[in-house]
Amino acid sequence: MSALLETCNLTRQFGGLRAIGDLSLSVNRREILGVIGPNGAGKTTFFNLLTGIYPPSSGDILFKGNSIVGLLPSQIARLGVARTFQNIRLFRRLSVLENTRIAYDSQLPYSPVDALLRTPRARVRERESIDASMELLELFELGSMANECAGDLSYGSQRRLEIVRALALKPTLLLLDEPAAGMNPYEAMQLTDFLRWVHGKFSLTIVLIEHHMQMVMDLCDRIEVLEFGVRIAGGKPDEVKANPRVVEAYLGTEGELP
Amino acid sequence: MKYLAQQAINALQLGSIYALIALGYSMVYGVLTMINFAHGDVFMLGAFFCLLLIAIVPVPFWVALIVVMGATAILGTLIERFAYRPLRDAPRVSAIITALGCGLVIQNTTLGISPYARPMPHLLDNVTYQFGGLTVTTLQIIIIGVSVGLMMVLDFLIRKTSFGMAMRAVASDRATVSLLGVPANEIIAITFAIGASLGGAAGLLYGMAYPVVSAGMGITVGWKAFVAAVIGGIGNMRGAVLGAFILGAVEVMTVAVLPSTYRDLISYSLLLLILVFKPHGLLGKPTLHKA
Numbered sequence: 347m348s349a350l351l352e353t354c355n356l357t358r359q360f361g362g363l364r365a366i367g368d369l370s371l372s373v374n375r376r377e378i379l380g381v382i383g384p385n386g387a388g389k390t391t392f393f394n395l396l397t398g399i400y401p402p403s404s405g406d407i408l409f410k411g412n413s414i415v416g417l418l419p420s421q422i423a424r425l426g427v428a429r430t431f432q433n434i435r436l437f438r439r440l441s442v443l444e445n446t447r448i449a450y451d452s453q454l455p456y457s458p459v460d461a462l463l464r465t466p467r468a469r470v471r472e473r474e475s476i477d478a479s480m481e482l483l484e485l486f487e488l489g490s491m492a493n494e495c496a497g498d499l500s501y502g503s504q505r506r507l508e509i510v511r512a513l514a515l516k517p518t519l520l521l522l523d524e525p526a527a528g529m530n531p532y533e534a535m536q537l538t539d540f541l542r543w544v545h546g547k548f549s550l551t552i553v554l555i556e557h558h559m560q561m562v563m564d565l566c567d568r569i570e571v572l573e574f575g576v577r578i579a580g581g582k583p584d585e586v587k588a589n590p591r592v593v594e595a596y597l598g599t600e601g602e603l604p
Numbered sequence: 605m606k607y608l609a610q611q612a613i614n615a616l617q618l619g620s621i622y623a624l625i626a627l628g629y630s631m632v633y634g635v636l637t638m639i640n641f642a643h644g645d646v647f648m649l650g651a652f653f654c655l656l657l658i659a660i661v662p663v664p665f666w667v668a669l670i671v672v673m674g675a676t677a678i679l680g681t682l683i684e685r686f687a688y689r690p691l692r693d694a695p696r697v698s699a700i701i702t703a704l705g706c707g708l709v710i711q712n713t714t715l716g717i718s719p720y721a722r723p724m725p726h727l728l729d730n731v732t733y734q735f736g737g738l739t740v741t742t743l744q745i746i747i748i749g750v751s752v753g754l755m756m757v758l759d760f761l762i763r764k765t766s767f768g769m770a771m772r773a774v775a776s777d778r779a780t781v782s783l784l785g786v787p788a789n790e791i792i793a794i795t796f797a798i799g800a801s802l803g804g805a806a807g808l809l810y811g812m813a814y815p816v817v818s819a820g821m822g823i824t825v826g827w828k829a830f831v832a833a834v835i836g837g838i839g840n841m842r843g844a845v846l847g848a849f850i851l852g853a854v855e856v857m858t859v860a861v862l863p864s865t866y867r868d869l870i871s872y873s874l875l876l877l878i879l880v881f882k883p884h885g886l887l888g889k890p891t892l893h894k895a
Binding site for chain 2: 397418419420423424427428429431435437438439440447448449451452453454457458461462468472475496507511512515580
Protein backbone atom coordinates (compact mmCIF):
# COMPACT_ATOMS: atom_id res chain seq x y z
CA MET A 347 0.00 0.00 0.00
CA SER A 348 1.36 3.40 -0.94
CA ALA A 349 1.51 6.20 1.59
CA LEU A 350 -0.91 9.09 1.14
CA LEU A 351 0.90 11.29 3.59
CA GLU A 352 4.47 11.15 4.80
CA THR A 353 6.41 13.33 7.17
CA CYS A 354 10.20 13.24 7.11
CA ASN A 355 12.11 14.44 10.17
CA LEU A 356 9.41 17.00 10.81
CA THR A 357 10.43 19.49 13.49
CA ARG A 358 8.72 22.55 14.86
CA GLN A 359 10.37 24.81 17.37
CA PHE A 360 8.56 27.58 19.27
CA GLY A 361 11.38 29.64 20.75
CA GLY A 362 13.09 27.19 23.09
CA LEU A 363 10.23 24.71 23.01
CA ARG A 364 10.43 21.80 20.63
CA ALA A 365 6.74 21.11 19.97
CA ILE A 366 7.44 18.45 17.35
CA GLY A 367 10.82 16.79 17.11
CA ASP A 368 12.16 14.77 14.22
CA LEU A 369 8.84 13.14 13.48
CA SER A 370 8.81 10.67 10.62
CA LEU A 371 5.64 8.76 10.00
CA SER A 372 3.37 7.83 7.17
CA VAL A 373 -0.36 7.45 6.65
CA ASN A 374 -1.47 4.79 4.21
CA ARG A 375 -4.34 5.24 1.79
CA ARG A 376 -7.74 4.39 3.26
CA GLU A 377 -6.49 3.69 6.75
CA ILE A 378 -7.59 5.28 10.02
CA LEU A 379 -4.56 6.34 11.98
CA GLY A 380 -4.87 7.35 15.61
CA VAL A 381 -2.50 9.91 17.10
CA ILE A 382 -2.50 9.83 20.86
CA GLY A 383 -0.40 11.24 23.63
CA PRO A 384 -0.73 13.20 26.86
CA ASN A 385 -1.77 16.85 26.78
CA GLY A 386 0.99 19.00 25.33
CA ALA A 387 2.41 16.11 23.30
CA GLY A 388 2.24 18.22 20.13
CA LYS A 389 -0.76 16.55 18.51
CA THR A 390 -2.56 19.73 17.49
CA THR A 391 0.75 21.28 16.43
CA PHE A 392 1.15 18.28 14.15
CA PHE A 393 -2.20 19.07 12.49
CA ASN A 394 -1.30 22.74 12.23
CA LEU A 395 1.88 21.80 10.38
CA LEU A 396 0.04 19.43 8.05
CA THR A 397 -2.53 22.09 7.15
CA GLY A 398 0.02 24.85 6.64
CA ILE A 399 -1.05 27.09 9.52
CA TYR A 400 2.62 27.47 10.28
CA PRO A 401 5.66 26.11 8.48
CA PRO A 402 7.89 23.43 9.97
CA SER A 403 11.24 24.56 11.37
CA SER A 404 12.77 21.73 9.40
CA GLY A 405 11.76 18.51 7.71
CA ASP A 406 9.31 17.80 4.94
CA ILE A 407 5.68 16.83 4.46
CA LEU A 408 4.69 14.84 1.39
CA PHE A 409 1.07 14.55 0.32
CA LYS A 410 0.46 12.18 -2.58
CA GLY A 411 4.22 12.19 -3.06
CA ASN A 412 4.60 15.97 -3.41
CA SER A 413 5.95 18.34 -0.78
CA ILE A 414 3.29 20.66 0.62
CA VAL A 415 5.67 22.67 2.77
CA GLY A 416 5.36 26.37 1.94
CA LEU A 417 1.87 26.13 0.46
CA LEU A 418 -0.91 28.32 1.85
CA PRO A 419 -3.52 26.66 4.07
CA SER A 420 -6.12 27.33 1.37
CA GLN A 421 -3.97 25.59 -1.26
CA ILE A 422 -3.40 22.55 0.94
CA ALA A 423 -7.13 22.37 1.64
CA ARG A 424 -7.88 22.38 -2.06
CA LEU A 425 -5.42 19.52 -2.61
CA GLY A 426 -7.78 17.46 -0.47
CA VAL A 427 -6.76 17.86 3.16
CA ALA A 428 -9.70 18.79 5.40
CA ARG A 429 -9.85 19.11 9.16
CA THR A 430 -12.12 19.70 12.10
CA PHE A 431 -11.23 21.44 15.32
CA GLN A 432 -10.95 20.59 18.97
CA ASN A 433 -13.15 23.56 19.82
CA ILE A 434 -15.91 23.88 17.23
CA ARG A 435 -15.13 26.61 14.74
CA LEU A 436 -18.21 27.09 12.64
CA PHE A 437 -19.19 30.44 11.18
CA ARG A 438 -21.85 30.98 13.80
CA ARG A 439 -23.80 33.74 12.13
CA LEU A 440 -23.89 32.08 8.73
CA SER A 441 -26.54 29.54 7.92
CA VAL A 442 -25.93 25.80 7.99
CA LEU A 443 -26.16 25.73 4.19
CA GLU A 444 -23.73 28.63 3.81
CA ASN A 445 -21.21 26.97 6.12
CA THR A 446 -21.28 23.97 3.82
CA ARG A 447 -21.28 25.94 0.58
CA ILE A 448 -18.19 27.93 1.55
CA ALA A 449 -16.12 24.77 1.56
CA TYR A 450 -17.77 23.50 -1.63
CA ASP A 451 -17.40 26.80 -3.50
CA SER A 452 -13.75 27.19 -2.58
CA GLN A 453 -12.98 24.79 -5.44
CA LEU A 454 -14.23 27.46 -7.85
CA PRO A 455 -12.70 30.84 -8.64
CA TYR A 456 -14.39 33.82 -6.96
CA SER A 457 -15.63 36.25 -9.50
CA PRO A 458 -17.93 38.92 -8.08
CA VAL A 459 -18.39 40.17 -11.63
CA ASP A 460 -19.72 36.80 -12.83
CA ALA A 461 -22.02 36.63 -9.86
CA LEU A 462 -23.36 40.14 -10.39
CA LEU A 463 -24.03 39.74 -14.07
CA ARG A 464 -25.78 36.43 -13.32
CA THR A 465 -23.90 34.83 -16.15
CA PRO A 466 -25.22 31.37 -17.05
CA ARG A 467 -21.97 29.92 -15.75
CA ALA A 468 -22.46 31.57 -12.35
CA ARG A 469 -26.04 30.37 -12.19
CA VAL A 470 -25.19 26.79 -13.04
CA ARG A 471 -22.46 26.80 -10.42
CA GLU A 472 -24.73 28.23 -7.80
CA ARG A 473 -27.34 25.55 -8.49
CA GLU A 474 -24.65 22.88 -8.34
CA SER A 475 -23.27 24.19 -5.09
CA ILE A 476 -26.69 24.36 -3.43
CA ASP A 477 -27.72 20.91 -4.66
CA ALA A 478 -24.48 19.22 -3.65
CA SER A 479 -24.44 20.91 -0.25
CA MET A 480 -28.08 20.05 0.42
CA GLU A 481 -27.46 16.44 -0.54
CA LEU A 482 -24.61 16.28 1.93
CA LEU A 483 -26.68 17.94 4.65
CA GLU A 484 -29.59 15.56 4.06
CA LEU A 485 -27.24 12.63 4.35
CA PHE A 486 -26.22 13.86 7.79
CA GLU A 487 -29.77 14.69 8.84
CA LEU A 488 -29.11 18.41 8.84
CA GLY A 489 -31.21 19.18 5.78
CA SER A 490 -34.19 20.49 7.70
CA MET A 491 -31.92 23.01 9.47
CA ALA A 492 -30.22 24.28 6.31
CA ASN A 493 -31.38 27.85 6.76
CA GLU A 494 -30.78 28.16 10.48
CA CYS A 495 -27.80 29.97 11.91
CA ALA A 496 -25.00 27.50 12.62
CA GLY A 497 -24.58 29.02 16.07
CA ASP A 498 -28.16 28.05 16.99
CA LEU A 499 -27.67 24.30 16.48
CA SER A 500 -27.26 21.88 19.36
CA TYR A 501 -23.76 20.82 20.31
CA GLY A 502 -24.09 17.45 18.63
CA SER A 503 -25.42 18.97 15.40
CA GLN A 504 -22.62 21.52 15.37
CA ARG A 505 -20.08 18.70 15.63
CA ARG A 506 -21.80 16.94 12.73
CA LEU A 507 -21.92 20.14 10.68
CA GLU A 508 -18.19 20.60 11.15
CA ILE A 509 -17.65 17.18 9.63
CA VAL A 510 -20.10 17.93 6.80
CA ARG A 511 -18.28 21.15 6.08
CA ALA A 512 -14.95 19.32 5.96
CA LEU A 513 -16.45 16.72 3.60
CA ALA A 514 -17.77 19.45 1.30
CA LEU A 515 -14.15 20.05 0.36
CA LYS A 516 -14.18 16.54 -1.15
CA PRO A 517 -11.04 15.62 0.77
CA THR A 518 -8.98 12.46 0.44
CA LEU A 519 -7.46 13.02 3.87
CA LEU A 520 -9.58 14.02 6.85
CA LEU A 521 -7.91 15.23 10.04
CA LEU A 522 -10.13 15.00 13.12
CA ASP A 523 -8.99 16.87 16.22
CA GLU A 524 -10.71 15.37 19.26
CA PRO A 525 -14.14 14.88 17.70
CA ALA A 526 -15.41 13.21 20.88
CA ALA A 527 -14.40 16.11 23.15
CA GLY A 528 -17.16 16.74 25.65
CA MET A 529 -19.04 13.52 24.83
CA ASN A 530 -20.01 10.82 27.31
CA PRO A 531 -18.97 7.20 26.63
CA TYR A 532 -22.30 6.39 25.00
CA GLU A 533 -22.11 9.37 22.62
CA ALA A 534 -18.49 8.53 21.88
CA MET A 535 -19.58 5.03 20.93
CA GLN A 536 -22.19 6.40 18.54
CA LEU A 537 -19.57 8.72 17.08
CA THR A 538 -17.30 5.71 16.54
CA ASP A 539 -19.96 4.00 14.41
CA PHE A 540 -20.69 7.25 12.63
CA LEU A 541 -17.03 7.83 11.73
CA ARG A 542 -16.64 4.27 10.55
CA TRP A 543 -19.59 4.84 8.24
CA VAL A 544 -18.20 8.17 6.98
CA HIS A 545 -14.83 6.54 6.36
CA GLY A 546 -16.38 3.90 4.13
CA LYS A 547 -18.94 6.09 2.41
CA PHE A 548 -16.49 8.79 1.33
CA SER A 549 -13.47 6.53 0.75
CA LEU A 550 -11.43 8.55 3.18
CA THR A 551 -8.10 8.32 4.87
CA ILE A 552 -8.48 9.59 8.42
CA VAL A 553 -6.02 10.81 11.03
CA LEU A 554 -7.67 10.99 14.41
CA ILE A 555 -6.48 12.81 17.52
CA GLU A 556 -8.51 11.61 20.46
CA HIS A 557 -8.41 11.11 24.20
CA HIS A 558 -11.32 8.64 24.38
CA MET A 559 -9.15 5.50 24.39
CA GLN A 560 -11.99 3.11 23.74
CA MET A 561 -12.87 4.99 20.59
CA VAL A 562 -9.28 5.07 19.37
CA MET A 563 -8.82 1.35 20.02
CA ASP A 564 -12.10 0.46 18.27
CA LEU A 565 -11.70 2.68 15.26
CA CYS A 566 -8.05 2.88 14.33
CA ASP A 567 -6.07 0.49 12.14
CA ARG A 568 -2.84 1.84 13.56
CA ILE A 569 -1.84 4.17 16.36
CA GLU A 570 1.10 6.52 16.75
CA VAL A 571 1.98 7.73 20.23
CA LEU A 572 3.59 11.12 20.86
CA GLU A 573 5.10 12.47 24.03
CA PHE A 574 6.71 15.93 24.19
CA GLY A 575 6.63 16.10 20.41
CA VAL A 576 8.52 12.85 19.91
CA ARG A 577 7.15 9.55 18.65
CA ILE A 578 7.53 7.02 21.44
CA ALA A 579 5.60 4.08 20.00
CA GLY A 580 3.45 2.99 17.12
CA GLY A 581 1.65 -0.04 15.76
CA LYS A 582 -1.62 -1.96 15.91
CA PRO A 583 -3.95 -1.01 18.77
CA ASP A 584 -3.18 -4.18 20.73
CA GLU A 585 0.56 -3.69 20.41
CA VAL A 586 0.33 -0.09 21.53
CA LYS A 587 -1.91 -0.99 24.44
CA ALA A 588 0.61 -3.51 25.64
CA ASN A 589 3.62 -1.26 25.19
CA PRO A 590 5.03 -0.43 28.63
CA ARG A 591 6.46 2.86 27.36
CA VAL A 592 2.95 4.02 26.37
CA VAL A 593 1.38 2.92 29.60
CA GLU A 594 4.02 4.85 31.48
CA ALA A 595 3.52 8.01 29.45
CA TYR A 596 -0.18 7.92 30.11
CA LEU A 597 -0.57 6.60 33.61
CA GLY A 598 2.84 6.68 35.16
CA THR A 599 4.34 3.25 35.85
CA GLU A 600 2.23 0.28 36.93
CA GLY A 601 -0.93 1.29 35.10
CA GLU A 602 -3.12 -0.38 32.56
CA LEU A 603 -4.99 1.00 29.57
CA PRO A 604 -8.58 0.01 28.85
CA MET B 605 -44.20 71.40 5.39
CA LYS B 606 -43.07 72.05 1.87
CA TYR B 607 -39.85 73.42 3.32
CA LEU B 608 -39.33 70.25 5.33
CA ALA B 609 -39.93 68.04 2.29
CA GLN B 610 -37.43 70.08 0.33
CA GLN B 611 -34.89 69.65 3.11
CA ALA B 612 -35.61 65.92 3.17
CA ILE B 613 -34.53 65.68 -0.47
CA ASN B 614 -31.31 67.50 0.38
CA ALA B 615 -30.81 65.16 3.33
CA LEU B 616 -31.28 62.11 1.09
CA GLN B 617 -28.68 63.45 -1.31
CA LEU B 618 -26.09 64.05 1.40
CA GLY B 619 -27.00 60.84 3.21
CA SER B 620 -26.58 58.68 0.14
CA ILE B 621 -23.09 60.05 -0.48
CA TYR B 622 -22.17 59.44 3.16
CA ALA B 623 -23.62 55.95 2.88
CA LEU B 624 -21.45 55.02 -0.11
CA ILE B 625 -18.34 56.08 1.79
CA ALA B 626 -19.45 54.60 5.11
CA LEU B 627 -19.94 51.20 3.46
CA GLY B 628 -16.24 51.10 2.57
CA TYR B 629 -15.21 51.77 6.17
CA SER B 630 -17.64 49.17 7.41
CA MET B 631 -16.71 46.43 4.91
CA VAL B 632 -13.04 46.67 5.71
CA TYR B 633 -13.73 46.80 9.42
CA GLY B 634 -15.95 43.77 8.99
CA VAL B 635 -13.29 41.57 7.42
CA LEU B 636 -10.19 42.81 9.23
CA THR B 637 -11.49 44.67 12.34
CA MET B 638 -9.34 47.50 11.16
CA ILE B 639 -10.22 51.14 10.53
CA ASN B 640 -9.03 52.09 7.08
CA PHE B 641 -8.30 55.76 7.75
CA ALA B 642 -7.07 56.21 4.20
CA HIS B 643 -10.57 55.54 2.88
CA GLY B 644 -11.62 59.21 3.11
CA ASP B 645 -8.69 60.08 0.91
CA VAL B 646 -9.64 57.42 -1.62
CA PHE B 647 -13.02 59.17 -1.75
CA MET B 648 -11.23 62.47 -2.35
CA LEU B 649 -9.14 60.93 -5.12
CA GLY B 650 -12.33 59.69 -6.75
CA ALA B 651 -13.25 63.32 -7.37
CA PHE B 652 -9.75 64.16 -8.60
CA PHE B 653 -9.60 61.14 -10.92
CA CYS B 654 -12.79 62.45 -12.46
CA LEU B 655 -11.29 65.94 -12.95
CA LEU B 656 -8.23 64.40 -14.54
CA LEU B 657 -10.26 62.15 -16.81
CA ILE B 658 -12.45 64.99 -18.04
CA ALA B 659 -9.41 67.16 -18.64
CA ILE B 660 -8.02 64.45 -20.94
CA VAL B 661 -11.22 63.30 -22.66
CA PRO B 662 -14.61 64.87 -22.09
CA VAL B 663 -16.54 61.67 -21.43
CA PRO B 664 -20.20 61.42 -20.41
CA PHE B 665 -21.18 60.88 -16.79
CA TRP B 666 -21.67 57.10 -16.96
CA VAL B 667 -18.27 56.51 -18.50
CA ALA B 668 -16.65 58.75 -15.90
CA LEU B 669 -18.41 56.84 -13.13
CA ILE B 670 -17.16 53.48 -14.38
CA VAL B 671 -13.59 54.68 -14.99
CA VAL B 672 -13.40 56.36 -11.58
CA MET B 673 -14.75 53.29 -9.81
CA GLY B 674 -12.23 51.10 -11.64
CA ALA B 675 -9.33 53.41 -10.82
CA THR B 676 -10.20 53.68 -7.13
CA ALA B 677 -10.72 49.92 -6.93
CA ILE B 678 -7.17 49.42 -8.16
CA LEU B 679 -5.92 52.05 -5.71
CA GLY B 680 -7.73 50.29 -2.86
CA THR B 681 -6.15 46.93 -3.62
CA LEU B 682 -2.71 48.54 -3.91
CA ILE B 683 -3.10 50.16 -0.49
CA GLU B 684 -4.17 46.84 0.99
CA ARG B 685 -1.41 44.87 -0.69
CA PHE B 686 1.52 47.13 0.07
CA ALA B 687 0.54 49.07 3.18
CA TYR B 688 -1.75 46.85 5.21
CA ARG B 689 -1.08 43.22 4.33
CA PRO B 690 2.53 43.22 5.57
CA LEU B 691 1.20 44.42 8.94
CA ARG B 692 -1.76 42.03 9.11
CA ASP B 693 -0.44 40.28 12.21
CA ALA B 694 1.31 43.29 13.72
CA PRO B 695 -0.14 45.00 16.79
CA ARG B 696 -3.37 46.88 16.17
CA VAL B 697 -1.71 50.24 16.80
CA SER B 698 0.77 49.74 13.94
CA ALA B 699 -2.06 49.11 11.50
CA ILE B 700 -3.94 52.23 12.64
CA ILE B 701 -0.86 54.43 12.35
CA THR B 702 -0.11 52.98 8.91
CA ALA B 703 -3.65 53.73 7.79
CA LEU B 704 -3.43 57.30 9.06
CA GLY B 705 -0.03 57.65 7.40
CA CYS B 706 -1.36 56.29 4.14
CA GLY B 707 -4.19 58.82 4.20
CA LEU B 708 -1.79 61.68 4.89
CA VAL B 709 0.51 60.59 2.07
CA ILE B 710 -2.38 60.54 -0.40
CA GLN B 711 -3.72 63.84 0.87
CA ASN B 712 -0.41 65.66 0.78
CA THR B 713 0.55 64.25 -2.59
CA THR B 714 -2.70 65.61 -3.93
CA LEU B 715 -2.06 68.91 -2.17
CA GLY B 716 1.36 69.05 -3.79
CA ILE B 717 -0.07 68.53 -7.25
CA SER B 718 -3.16 70.65 -6.75
CA PRO B 719 -2.68 73.14 -3.88
CA TYR B 720 -5.95 74.97 -4.51
CA ALA B 721 -9.51 73.83 -4.62
CA ARG B 722 -10.77 73.26 -8.15
CA PRO B 723 -14.20 73.62 -9.66
CA MET B 724 -15.81 70.45 -10.97
CA PRO B 725 -17.08 70.89 -14.53
CA HIS B 726 -20.65 69.90 -15.35
CA LEU B 727 -21.03 66.31 -16.41
CA LEU B 728 -24.77 66.46 -16.89
CA ASP B 729 -27.42 68.84 -18.12
CA ASN B 730 -28.89 69.75 -14.80
CA VAL B 731 -32.61 70.18 -15.36
CA THR B 732 -34.81 71.37 -12.53
CA TYR B 733 -38.18 69.69 -12.12
CA GLN B 734 -41.11 71.03 -10.12
CA PHE B 735 -43.38 68.57 -8.32
CA GLY B 736 -46.18 70.39 -6.50
CA GLY B 737 -43.88 73.14 -5.39
CA LEU B 738 -40.93 70.84 -4.64
CA THR B 739 -37.75 71.34 -6.61
CA VAL B 740 -35.81 68.29 -7.70
CA THR B 741 -32.81 68.43 -10.01
CA THR B 742 -31.51 65.78 -12.40
CA LEU B 743 -28.36 65.79 -10.33
CA GLN B 744 -30.23 64.90 -7.15
CA ILE B 745 -32.10 62.11 -8.88
CA ILE B 746 -28.88 60.74 -10.33
CA ILE B 747 -27.00 60.96 -7.03
CA ILE B 748 -29.71 59.28 -5.01
CA GLY B 749 -30.48 56.77 -7.76
CA VAL B 750 -26.86 55.74 -8.36
CA SER B 751 -26.16 55.47 -4.64
CA VAL B 752 -29.21 53.39 -3.88
CA GLY B 753 -28.50 51.25 -6.95
CA LEU B 754 -24.93 50.58 -5.87
CA MET B 755 -26.08 49.77 -2.34
CA MET B 756 -28.58 47.26 -3.65
CA VAL B 757 -25.92 45.64 -5.81
CA LEU B 758 -23.62 45.41 -2.80
CA ASP B 759 -26.36 43.97 -0.63
CA PHE B 760 -27.04 41.30 -3.24
CA LEU B 761 -23.34 40.56 -3.59
CA ILE B 762 -22.85 40.11 0.14
CA ARG B 763 -25.96 38.13 0.92
CA LYS B 764 -26.43 35.97 -2.16
CA THR B 765 -23.16 35.18 -3.89
CA SER B 766 -20.36 32.82 -3.03
CA PHE B 767 -18.02 35.79 -2.81
CA GLY B 768 -20.36 37.33 -0.24
CA MET B 769 -20.50 34.13 1.78
CA ALA B 770 -16.73 33.92 1.75
CA MET B 771 -16.47 37.55 2.80
CA ARG B 772 -18.80 37.03 5.73
CA ALA B 773 -16.88 33.90 6.67
CA VAL B 774 -13.55 35.77 6.55
CA ALA B 775 -15.14 38.38 8.81
CA SER B 776 -16.13 35.76 11.30
CA ASP B 777 -12.95 33.63 11.35
CA ARG B 778 -10.13 34.22 8.91
CA ALA B 779 -7.95 31.30 10.02
CA THR B 780 -10.69 28.72 9.65
CA VAL B 781 -11.82 29.99 6.29
CA SER B 782 -8.37 29.33 4.80
CA LEU B 783 -8.52 25.75 6.03
CA LEU B 784 -11.69 25.32 4.01
CA GLY B 785 -9.79 26.20 0.86
CA VAL B 786 -10.90 29.81 0.61
CA PRO B 787 -8.07 32.15 -0.44
CA ALA B 788 -8.63 34.67 2.34
CA ASN B 789 -6.16 37.19 0.92
CA GLU B 790 -7.99 37.24 -2.37
CA ILE B 791 -11.30 37.83 -0.60
CA ILE B 792 -9.78 40.65 1.47
CA ALA B 793 -8.30 42.26 -1.64
CA ILE B 794 -11.66 42.14 -3.44
CA THR B 795 -13.32 43.62 -0.35
CA PHE B 796 -10.91 46.55 -0.44
CA ALA B 797 -11.50 46.97 -4.17
CA ILE B 798 -15.27 47.10 -3.76
CA GLY B 799 -15.09 49.45 -0.77
CA ALA B 800 -12.70 51.77 -2.57
CA SER B 801 -14.77 51.79 -5.76
CA LEU B 802 -17.85 52.84 -3.77
CA GLY B 803 -15.74 55.57 -2.14
CA GLY B 804 -14.57 56.68 -5.59
CA ALA B 805 -18.14 56.81 -6.87
CA ALA B 806 -19.05 58.90 -3.83
CA GLY B 807 -16.17 61.26 -4.59
CA LEU B 808 -17.42 61.80 -8.12
CA LEU B 809 -21.01 62.31 -6.99
CA TYR B 810 -19.96 64.67 -4.20
CA GLY B 811 -17.89 66.68 -6.65
CA MET B 812 -20.93 67.04 -8.89
CA ALA B 813 -23.24 68.05 -6.05
CA TYR B 814 -20.95 70.48 -4.26
CA PRO B 815 -18.80 71.37 -7.23
CA VAL B 816 -15.57 72.33 -5.51
CA VAL B 817 -12.91 69.64 -5.21
CA SER B 818 -10.05 69.97 -2.74
CA ALA B 819 -7.41 67.77 -1.15
CA GLY B 820 -8.96 68.30 2.28
CA MET B 821 -12.24 66.63 1.30
CA GLY B 822 -11.04 63.29 2.61
CA ILE B 823 -10.98 64.69 6.11
CA THR B 824 -13.97 67.00 6.07
CA VAL B 825 -16.34 64.64 4.30
CA GLY B 826 -14.65 61.25 4.57
CA TRP B 827 -14.37 61.29 8.33
CA LYS B 828 -17.98 62.33 8.61
CA ALA B 829 -18.85 59.14 6.77
CA PHE B 830 -16.71 57.27 9.25
CA VAL B 831 -18.81 58.82 12.01
CA ALA B 832 -21.90 57.58 10.16
CA ALA B 833 -20.47 54.04 10.02
CA VAL B 834 -19.77 54.11 13.75
CA ILE B 835 -23.22 55.49 14.57
CA GLY B 836 -24.80 52.66 12.60
CA GLY B 837 -22.52 50.03 14.12
CA ILE B 838 -19.25 49.62 12.23
CA GLY B 839 -18.94 46.28 10.50
CA ASN B 840 -22.67 46.20 9.85
CA MET B 841 -23.57 47.20 6.27
CA ARG B 842 -27.15 48.17 6.91
CA GLY B 843 -26.01 50.06 9.98
CA ALA B 844 -23.61 52.09 7.84
CA VAL B 845 -26.43 53.10 5.50
CA LEU B 846 -28.77 53.90 8.39
CA GLY B 847 -26.10 55.95 10.17
CA ALA B 848 -25.35 57.84 6.96
CA PHE B 849 -28.95 58.84 6.36
CA ILE B 850 -29.39 59.87 9.99
CA LEU B 851 -26.24 61.96 9.85
CA GLY B 852 -27.24 63.49 6.51
CA ALA B 853 -30.65 64.43 7.92
CA VAL B 854 -29.20 65.87 11.12
CA GLU B 855 -26.70 67.99 9.21
CA VAL B 856 -29.20 69.33 6.73
CA MET B 857 -31.69 70.15 9.48
CA THR B 858 -29.00 71.77 11.62
CA VAL B 859 -28.01 74.07 8.81
CA ALA B 860 -31.67 74.83 8.14
CA VAL B 861 -32.26 76.19 11.64
CA LEU B 862 -28.82 77.14 13.01
CA PRO B 863 -25.77 78.90 11.57
CA SER B 864 -23.82 76.41 9.46
CA THR B 865 -20.81 76.64 11.78
CA TYR B 866 -22.76 74.49 14.24
CA ARG B 867 -23.00 71.61 11.80
CA ASP B 868 -19.91 69.63 12.80
CA LEU B 869 -20.47 70.36 16.48
CA ILE B 870 -23.89 68.77 16.23
CA SER B 871 -22.69 65.77 14.17
CA TYR B 872 -19.88 64.86 16.49
CA SER B 873 -22.03 65.47 19.59
CA LEU B 874 -24.56 63.08 18.11
CA LEU B 875 -21.79 60.50 17.72
CA LEU B 876 -20.74 60.88 21.35
CA LEU B 877 -24.32 60.73 22.57
CA ILE B 878 -25.17 57.58 20.62
CA LEU B 879 -22.00 55.85 21.72
CA VAL B 880 -22.80 56.54 25.38
CA PHE B 881 -26.07 54.64 25.07
CA LYS B 882 -25.19 52.21 22.26
CA PRO B 883 -21.43 51.64 22.40
CA HIS B 884 -21.63 49.26 19.43
CA GLY B 885 -23.70 51.67 17.34
CA LEU B 886 -27.35 51.40 16.41
CA LEU B 887 -27.26 48.04 14.62
CA GLY B 888 -23.88 46.75 15.82
CA LYS B 889 -23.75 43.64 17.95
CA PRO B 890 -21.24 43.18 20.73
CA THR B 891 -18.54 41.00 19.16
CA LEU B 892 -18.03 37.59 20.65
CA HIS B 893 -14.58 36.46 21.52
CA LYS B 894 -12.80 34.88 18.62
CA ALA B 895 -10.73 31.84 19.35
